[in-house]
Amino acid sequence: MSSETAKPKVATIWLDGCSGCHMSLLDTDERLVDLVNAVDVIYSPIVDPKQFPEDVTVTLVEGAVSSEHDREMALIIRKNSKLVVSLGDCAVTGNVPAMRNAFKTTELLDRAYKENAAHNAKHPTVGLSPLIEKAQPLHAVIDVDLFLPGCPPPADAIFTLITDILAGRETQVTELTRFGR
Ligand code: SF4
Known part of the structure; x- marks a missing residue:
């Protein structure tokens, strides 16, 4: 086995998130080079493969679980990942996506696609995975190994978490x- 294939395999994904947690990951700046040298990023919005791979060492999950597609992805992530990290307040608590939980999904869709539409006021029939009734934190759907709060978590916290995982250290990253924040 080559040293290249022996690198830990890292995946990142956003479900119902704003991408801000991924922006914070990119804010690790030049330390990204260290990370990229230490791991294989095999699935992420920044590498864009089409299917979630098997045998992932650690997956960072941004965003709440809000749709049937999110739920399917969460189950696949859990099945295929040794460690799953809830990255950011939306994944950890539901946060912003869960603000819609006071309303029925039909009310939300009516508001978005009918009441506020100047033209073609109707619910979309393609391209939108059905919403589940309540947006949920990730751990309500699958087992989660580590939680990293913050909106978004600071770049230093994300970098520390990843390097602690790679080193096999117990992380104190919530400090x-x-x-x-
Ligand atoms: S935790 Fe904050 S930054 Fe991250 S996806 Fe949610 S709203 Fe965006």
Whole structure:
């Protein structure tokens, strides 16, 4: 086996998130080079493969579980990942996506696609996975190994978490972040 194939395999994904947690990951700046040298990023919005791979060492999940597609992806992630990290407040608590939980999904769709539409006021029939009734934090759907709060978690916290995981250290990363920051 080559040293290249022996690298830990890392995946990142956003479900119902705003991409801000991924932006914070990119804010690790030049340390990204260290990370990329230490791991194989095999699935992520920044590498864009089409299917979630098998045998992933660690997957960072941004965003809440809000649709049938999100739920299917969460189950696949859990099945194929040794470690799953809830990345950011939306994954950890539901946060912004869960603000819609006071309303029925039909009310939301009516508001978005009918009441506020100047033309063609109707629900979309393609391209939108059905919403589940309540947006949920990731751990409500699958077992989660590590939680990293923050909106978004600071780049230092994300970098520390990843390097601690790679080193096999117990992480104290929550000292670097807090909910809503
Ligand atoms: S936790 Fe904040 S930054 Fe991350 S996806 Fe949710 S709203 Fe965006």
